[in-house]
Amino acid sequence: MTLDVVDLRSFYDSPLGRATQRFVGEVVRARFASCVGQSILGVGYAAPYLEMFRGDALRLLAFMPAEQGVINWPVPGPSASALIETGMMPLPDSCIDRVLVVHALETAEHPRDLLAEIWRILTPGGRMLAIAPRRAGLWAQLDTTPFGNGQPYSRSQLRDLMRDALFSPTQWGEALYFAPFEGKLVLRSAPLFEKIGAKLALPGAGVLFVEAEKQLYRPVGLRRAAPALQPLPQVLGTRPAGIAPG
Incomplete structure (x- = not known):
């Protein structure tokens, strides 16, 4: 299921959405701590x-899938957002230092094509931080938040997806240990749940983070040897064309 940009904006304007932005944002900021002078x-x-x-x-861009829709961002100043086809981004090769993928992998029709295009535009040594709903988490089971839509992932599924697209996973993380409900008690206790969940690595997180580096060379696998050429069988009483009988 594709998320609509209006629904996404409404979610992040809600109390639950602001709590989500806070706790997910803390992980994003920690992963992309040194970004001065870089393109994101x-x-x-x-x-x-x-x-x-x-x-x-140095530069910030927001690309939103055509099936999702686009909003103007940032609100003050010139727009840095664009509506794009995820398999054909309007950027040259090797021009972006950091890519943040959120609310994209789980709804992409062809996630490998999306990652291949991100690989193309990343600089050598560039890094991507992908955020996806955790398959076993409560957030993926309820469609009351954006993380309950689309295809959730396990860690092994994300790892395989990254490697298929020539990314080397370097860091893993989780967030959203609190329940995805709007109740005041839930939201008031959310910071405590996040602190305890992250410290003890509890199994109830709602989203997975994977930071991955662009791999410059495709691993060389073993190839099966081509079968040796065999002489054509000679049929009794025939000779190769062009050779007269002796």
Whole structure:
């Protein structure tokens, strides 16, 4: 199921959405701590998390899938958002230092094509941080938040997806240990749940983080040897064309 940009914006404007932005944003900021003078691209609906890099990054862009829709971002100033086809991004090769993928992998029709295009535009040694709903988490089981839509992932599924697209996973993380409910008690106790869940690595997290580096060379696998050429069988009483009988 594809998420609509209006629904995504409404979610992040809600109390639950603001709590989500806070706790997911803390992990994003920690992973992309050194980004001064770098180009950062958000793919999917990353606008709420790109705000924290304004003033540090050299360039910020927000690419939103055509099936999702697009909003103007940032609200003040020239727009840095664009509606794109995820398999054909309007950027040259090796021009982006960091890519943040959120609300994109789980709804992409062809996630490998999306990752292949991200690989193309990343600089050598460039890094991608992908956020996806955790298959075993409560957030993926309820469709009351954006993380309950589309295809959730396990860690092994994300690892295989990254390696197929020539990315080397370097860091893993989780977040959203609190329940995805709007109740005041839930939201008030959310910071405690996040602190305990992260410290003890509890199994109830709602989203997975994987930071991966662009792999420059495709691993060389073993190839089966081509079968040796065999002489054509000679049929009794025939001779190769062009040779007269002796």
